[in-house]
Amino acid sequence: MEQDRVRAPNIRDVARLAGVSYQTVSRVLNDSPSIRPATKQRVLDVINEVGYRPNQAARALVTSRSRTIGVLSAQSSHYGPSTSISAIEIAAREAGYRLSITNISSGDYASIKSGLDYLLSQSVEAIIVMAPQVRVFDAIDDLMITVPFLTLESTGRDPRHSLSVDQVAGARLATRHLIDLGHTEILHISGPQDWIEADARMRGYLQELDEADLRTRAPVLGDWTAHFGYYAGLELLRFRDFTAVFCGNDQMALGLLHACREMGVDVPGDMSIVGFDDIPEAAHFFPPLTTVRQNFAEVGRRAISHILSELRGDEPTVHEQLTPELVVRESSGRLA
Amino acid sequence: MEQDRVRAPNIRDVARLAGVSYQTVSRVLNDSPSIRPATKQRVLDVINEVGYRPNQAARALVTSRSRTIGVLSAQSSHYGPSTSISAIEIAAREAGYRLSITNISSGDYASIKSGLDYLLSQSVEAIIVMAPQVRVFDAIDDLMITVPFLTLESTGRDPRHSLSVDQVAGARLATRHLIDLGHTEILHISGPQDWIEADARMRGYLQELDEADLRTRAPVLGDWTAHFGYYAGLELLRFRDFTAVFCGNDQMALGLLHACREMGVDVPGDMSIVGFDDIPEAAHFFPPLTTVRQNFAEVGRRAISHILSELRGDEPTVHEQLTPELVVRESSGRLA
DNA sequence: GCTCAGAATGTGACCGTACACATCCTCGAC
DNA sequence: GTCGAGGATGTGTACGGTCACATTCTGAGC
Numbered sequence: 001m002e003q004d005r006v007r008a009p010n011i012r013d014v015a016r017l018a019g020v021s022y023q024t025v026s027r028v029l030n031d032s033p034s035i036r037p038a039t040k041q042r043v044l045d046v047i048n049e050v051g052y053r054p055n056q057a058a059r060a061l062v063t064s065r066s067r068t069i070g071v072l073s074a075q076s077s078h079y080g081p082s083t084s085i086s087a088i089e090i091a092a093r094e095a096g097y098r099l100s101i102t103n104i105s106s107g108d109y110a111s112i113k114s115g116l117d118y119l120l121s122q123s124v125e126a127i128i129v130m131a132p133q134v135r136v137f138d139a140i141d142d143l144m145i146t147v148p149f150l151t152l153e154s155t156g157r158d159p160r161h162s163l164s165v166d167q168v169a170g171a172r173l174a175t176r177h178l179i180d181l182g183h184t185e186i187l188h189i190s191g192p193q194d195w196i197e198a199d200a201r202m203r204g205y206l207q208e209l210d211e212a213d214l215r216t217r218a219p220v221l222g223d224w225t226a227h228f229g230y231y232a233g234l235e236l237l238r239f240r241d242f243t244a245v246f247c248g249n250d251q252m253a254l255g256l257l258h259a260c261r262e263m264g265v266d267v268p269g270d271m272s273i274v275g276f277d278d279i280p281e282a283a284h285f286f287p288p289l290t291t292v293r294q295n296f297a298e299v300g301r302r303a304i305s306h307i308l309s310e311l312r313g314d315e316p317t318v319h320e321q322l323t324p325e326l327v328v329r330e331s332s333g334r335l336a
Numbered sequence: 337m338e339q340d341r342v343r344a345p346n347i348r349d350v351a352r353l354a355g356v357s358y359q360t361v362s363r364v365l366n367d368s369p370s371i372r373p374a375t376k377q378r379v380l381d382v383i384n385e386v387g388y389r390p391n392q393a394a395r396a397l398v399t400s401r402s403r404t405i406g407v408l409s410a411q412s413s414h415y416g417p418s419t420s421i422s423a424i425e426i427a428a429r430e431a432g433y434r435l436s437i438t439n440i441s442s443g444d445y446a447s448i449k450s451g452l453d454y455l456l457s458q459s460v461e462a463i464i465v466m467a468p469q470v471r472v473f474d475a476i477d478d479l480m481i482t483v484p485f486l487t488l489e490s491t492g493r494d495p496r497h498s499l500s501v502d503q504v505a506g507a508r509l510a511t512r513h514l515i516d517l518g519h520t521e522i523l524h525i526s527g528p529q530d531w532i533e534a535d536a537r538m539r540g541y542l543q544e545l546d547e548a549d550l551r552t553r554a555p556v557l558g559d560w561t562a563h564f565g566y567y568a569g570l571e572l573l574r575f576r577d578f579t580a581v582f583c584g585n586d587q588m589a590l591g592l593l594h595a596c597r598e599m600g601v602d603v604p605g606d607m608s609i610v611g612f613d614d615i616p617e618a619a620h621f622f623p624p625l626t627t628v629r630q631n632f633a634e635v636g637r638r639a640i641s642h643i644l645s646e647l648r649g650d651e652p653t654v655h656e657q658l659t660p661e662l663v664v665r666e667s668s669g670r671l672a
Numbered sequence: 673g674c675t676c677a678g679a680a681t682g683t684g685a686c687c688g689t690a691c692a693c694a695t696c697c698t699c700g701a702c
Numbered sequence: 703g704t705c706g707a708g709g710a711t712g713t714g715t716a717c718g719g720t721c722a723c724a725t726t727c728t729g730a731g732c
Contacts, residue, residue: 007400008482010688021712026690034709051480056457057402058688060393062717064343077422082413089439098454101437103425118434121392144387146344226620251617258620281587284562284594286622346718357682362720370679394718398687 009050018046029054060123069307070119071101072112074131078224079279080296081130084152087300088128095308100124107133107194116143126307128152132195148310150303153196159319163303165294167197170324171204174246174274174292177326179212182335183244183272188219189232189256191248201248201276217242222252229255237263243271243335250275250282250291257285257331268333278327288329298322345386354382365390396459405643406455407437408448410467414560415615416632417466420488423636424464431644436460443469443530452479462643464488468532484646486639489532495655499639501630503533506660507540510582510610510628513662515548518671519580519608524555525568525592527584537584537612553578558588565591573599579607579671586611586618586627593621593667604669614663623666630660 011029015022020039027035028043046052060066069092073081089099100122104115112131116139119127127149129136137157140149151162178186188205191198202219209216220236222228229252236242237259247253253275257267265271267287275282278293299322310316347365351358356375363371364379382388396402405428409417425435436458440451448467452475455463463485465472473493476485487498514522524541527534538555545552556572558564565588572578573595583589589611593603601607603623611618614629635658646652 007687012688022689023691023713024711027711030690034711036710039710053453053457055397055459055688057393057396057459058717059690060717061391061397061688061719062690064717066393077415077418079413082418086413086439086441090441098438102434103422105422105426117389121389123391123393226617230620254617254620258622258624261622281562281590281617284566284590286594286597288594343717347720348718358719359683359721360681363681366720370681372680375680391718394687395720396687397689397718398720400687 008055009052010055011052014043014046014050014052017050018043064123066123066125067096068098068100068122068124069304070122070124070127071099072104072115072119072127072129072131072136073101074104074107074133080277080294083296084130084300084303087297088304089300091301091304095304097125097304104131107131107135109135109139112136113139113143116140116145120145120147126150126311128303128307132197134194134196148307148316150306152299152303155196155200160316162319163299163306164321165296165299165324166321167200167324168204168207169321170276170292170294171201171246172208173324173326174276175205175208176212177290177328177332178244178246178272178274179208179214181244181272181332184214185217185242186214186244186246187217187236187242189222189229189245189247189252190219191222191224191252193221198248205246222248224249224251226251226255226258228252230258232256233259234263237265240265240270244332245271245273247273247275250277250279250285250289253282253289253291253331254285257287257289261286267331269336272332272335274332282327283329285331287331290329290332291327292324293327294324295322344391345388346391347388350379350382350386350388353386354379400459402459402461403432404434404436404458404460405640406458406460406463407435408440408451408455408463408465408467408472409437410440410443410469416613416630419632420466420636420639423633424640425636427637427640431640433461433640440467443467443471445471445475448472449475449479452476452481456481456483462486462647464639464643469530470532484643484652486642488635488639491532491536496652498655499635499642500657501632501635501660502657503536503660504540504543505657506612506628506630507537507582508544509660509662510612511541511544512548513626513664513668514580514582514608514610515544515550517580517608517668520550521553521578521580522550523553523572523578523581525558525565525581525583525588526555527558527560527588529557534584541582558584560585560587562587562591562594564588566594568592569595570599573601576601576606580668581607581609583609583611586613586615586621586625589618589625589627589667590621593623593625597622603667608668608671610668618663619665621667626665626668627663628660629663631658634658 011025012022015025025043028040092099102115102118104111112135126147129151152164190202206216220232233256253273256273260267260271267273275289275291278291282289282291347361348358351361361379364376428435438451438454440447448471462483465487468489485497488500526538542552556568569592589609592609596603596607603609611625611627614627618625618627
C-alpha cells in the first residue's frame with residue numbers, strides 16, 4: 001500500500017537507471033539491430049529489476065498499430081463459437097496478434113453497434129464478427145469500417161467478407177440422409193429465427209425436401225437448448241405423424257432423445273433423429289447421435305489467415321465456404 | 337479505398353469543423369456540465385458526420401484508466417468458465433467496465449506469465465484469473481501485481497484474493513450421497529492432476545470416504561472429456577468391484593453412462609453415477625444425471641462486485657466460498 | 673452603465689512511446 | 703595522423719486525448 005500510488009516505471013526511468021538515453025531503451029524493447037550487447041544487457045537487467053512493462057496505450061497511440069484483432073461474438077459460451085475463438089486465438093498469437101473479444105448479450109442493433117464501436121475505438125487492426133444476427137451487416141455498413149473485417153456467417157450478402165461452413169449444404173446432407181433411409185415425413189426443429197445459421201439450416205432442409213417432392217412442414221422454432229428439445233418432443237410425440245426429425249443442433253436433439261425415451265418411442269426403430277454441430281458429447285448420447293460435423297477450428301484458422309493477408313495489403317478474396325460432413329451414428333435408421 | 341490511408345479524425349478535426357476548441361469537444365465527450373446545449377449539439381453533429389471515435393489508447397495514456405478488467409482464462413470453451421465469463425462481462429458492463437479476455441492454451445508457467453504480462457501492459461485496472469492451474473499463484477507473486485486481482489479458484493492459498501464455489505464441499509456432497517445410498521465401493525474419475533478443481537474434488541471424495549471409514553481407491557486420472565469417461569468405463573467395467581462412481585465432471589459421467597450401456601450395466605440398478613457441474617445437458621442424459629450444481633454465474637457476479645469495491649478503495653475482503661448444491665436425478669440409486 | 677459572479681470556452685502542458693534525424697564513437701585505410 | 707564509413711547512441715517531435723488553469727462571455731443586481 002505504501003508504494004501504491006507511485007506511478008509505474010516508464011522508459012525514461014529505465015534509461016536513467018541504466019545510464020543510457022530513453023531511445024536506447026526503446027531500441028532494446030524493439031530489438032533493433034545496432035546496439036551493443038553489453039548495453040542491451042544492462043538495460044534488460046534494469047527492466048527486470050524495476051519490473052518495467054511497456055505501456056501498450058502509449059505504443060498504440062504513436063504507432064497506431066495495436067497488434068490486436070477484434071472479435072465480436074454473441075453467445076461465445078456455445079460450443080461452436082468458443083471452438084472457433086480458440087482456434088482464432090491460437091492462429092493470431094502465432095502471427096503476433098492478440099485478440100480483443102467483445103461479447104454482446106443481445107442481438108439488437110444498438111448493442112451490435114456499440115460492440116463494434118468499442119472495438120474500433122481500441123484501434124483494433126481488423127475485426128472478426130461472430131455474431132450470428134442479420135443486423136450485423138447493417139451495423140458494419142453504418143460504421144464505415146475501414147479495417148479488414150470478416151464475418152463468420154454464411155449469408156450471400158457480402159461474400160468478400162464472409163467465411164463459414166456451408167450451413168445450407170449441411171442441412172441438406174442431414175435431410176438427404178433421412179430421405180435416403182426411406183423417411184417421407186421429416187420434421188425440423190430449428191434455432192431462433194434471427195440467427196443466420198438457424199435460417200440457413202432451415203432453408204437447406206426445405207430445399208432438400210422440395211427437391212425430393214416431399215411434404216415440407218413448418219419448422220418448430222426452438223432456442224438451441226436441450227430443454228426446448230425435450231419439451232417440444234413431449235408435445236410433438238403425442239401425434240406420431242412423422243418418423244424423422246432433423247434438429248438444428250445437437251443439444252435440441254439430445255432433449256428430443258430424452259423425450260422419445262419417456263414416450264416409449266424407440267430411436268432409431270420408430271424415430272430417426274439427426275443433429276447438427278457434432279459436439280464432442282454427441283458420440284455418447286443414447287443412442288450415439290447422427291449429426292453434421294462442422295470444423296469450427298478450421299473456420300477460425302482460415303479467418304485469421306484471410307485477415308492477415310488483407311493486413312499485408314492483399315485484396316479481400318472471395319468467400320470460400322467449408323463443407324460440413326455427415327457423421328452417421330446410431331440415432332438414424334431405415335424406416336421399418 | 338480512395339480514402340483509405342487518411343488518418344481517422346481526431347478531436348481537433350472535430351473542433352475545427354464545429355468551430356470550437358478541442359477542449360470543448362473533450363467536454364462534450366465526457367459530458368461535462370457547463371456546456372451550452374447548442375454548442376453541444378453542434379459538436380455532436382460533427383462527430384456523427386465525420387464518424388469520429390475517441391481513441392482509447394490516447395485516453396488510457398493520459399488518464400491511466402482503461403476502464404478495462406483483464407480476465408486470464410484457460411479453456412474458456414468449457415461450460416463453467418464460459419458461463420462465469422458471461423456473467424462477469426454483464427456485471428462489468430453495468431459498472432461501465434469492459435473485459436479484456438486472454439486465453440492461455442497451456443498451463444505452463446511461461447504462458448501464464450505472458451498472459452498476465454499482456455493484461456498488465458494493457459493497463460487493465462484489475463485482473464480476474466480463471467486459469468485453474470496452481471502455477472498461477474507463482475506468476476502472480478512474481479509479477480508484483482499492484483492492481484486488484486481475484487482468482488476464481490478454491491485453494492486456501494490466498495483467501496483474500498480468491499473466490500469460488502467450494503469444490504471440496506461439492507465433492508463431499510456427491511460422495512456422501514452415494515454412501516447414504518448404501519454404496520461402499522465408490523470409484524472416482526478425476527480431472528487432470530494440475531487442475532485446482534480436479535484436485536479439490538478428489539480431496540473432497542477422499543475425505544468423505546475416510547470419515548465414513550470406507551476403502552479409498554486411487555482415483556482414475558481423466559481429462560474431462562466424454563471420450564475419456566467412455567474408454568475408462570469400458571476398461572473399469574471389466575472388473576465390477578465397485579457399485580458407484582463419482583465423476584469429476586458431467587462430460588466424463590456421460591461417457592461412463594455410455595460405457596455402462598454397452599457393457600450391459602444398468603444405471604442406477606447395477607451402478608450409480610454422479611457427475612459434477614450440472615451442465616444444461618445433464619438433465620437429459622440417459623438416465624438424467626445426478627450431479628453437483630455450481631452457480632457459475634453467481635461466481636462471476638461476485639467477482640466483479642469484489643473487484644469494484646476494491647477499485648473504490650476498500651480493502652480486499654476475505655474469501656467467501658459459495659456452496660454447491662446436489663441435484664439428485666436418476667443416475668444414482670440405492671444399492672440393490 | 674458598471675460590477676461581478678459564474679457559466680462557457682480556450683490555452684499550455686503532459687501522459688509514454690516510436691520515428692526521423694543529429695551526433696558521437698570506433699576503427700580500418702590511406 | 704587524418705579521414706570517412708558505419709555502428710552506437712542521443713535529441714526533438716508527434717500521436718490524441720485530459721487536466722489545470724486562464725480567459726472570455728453572459729446576465730443579474732445596483
